[in-house]
Amino acid sequence: MPLxxxxxxxxxxxxxxxxxxxxxxxxxxxxxxxxxxKAKLILSRLEDGTMPCDGPWPNERIALFKQWITEGMQA
Ligand code: HEM
Structure with a gap:
């Protein structure tokens, strides 16, 4: 099942x-x-570590967001 x-x-x-x-x-x-x-813009800010403003996400979380995009952004 996709994310x-x-x-x-x-x-x-x-x-x-x-x-x-x-x-x-x-x-x-x-x-x-x-x-x-806004997925592309959001991903770029997660990946460059500037968002969230109070501390970057760990790589596993970013990978999850990326996977959701790759799988076609299901609702
Ligand atoms: C996972 C959570 C967050 C995501 C995905 C996120 C994403 C983004 C994105 C994509 C932009 C660029 C908007 C644009 O260029 O039009 C942005 C800007 C901004 N965000 Fe966030 N944000 C998050 C959390 C936060 C938090 C917690 C704060 C501060 C309490 C914050 C403060 C700001 C500010 C001040 C800007 C405008 C200045 C800038 O572009 O750096 N964000 N955010």
Missing amino acids: SFATDIRPLFRDDPDVETMMSIGIDLSSYAHVKA
Whole structure:
């Protein structure tokens, strides 16, 4: 089974500060459609370690997000 946004990806984002802060910057990390549309930009910031602002994700988490993209970004 491919990874899904609801089950595998959404829980990676903290309601606060991830969703809360990024909402005010124009990216809704709680929205499947929005994360799908911005996936490349999000991945680039996860990979360069500049997001989240309070500490980069471990590689396994980034790999999971990448896998979700590769598998076609299921809801
Ligand atoms: C996993 C969680 C997060 C992801 C995936 C994420 C993703 C992103 C992305 C893709 C941008 C670039 C937006 C653009 O160029 O239009 C950005 C910008 C920004 N984010 Fe986040 N973010 C996360 C968490 C946070 C947190 C926790 C904070 C601070 C509390 C934060 C603060 C900012 C700020 C201030 C900017 C604008 C300045 C900049 O581009 O560096 N983000 N974020």
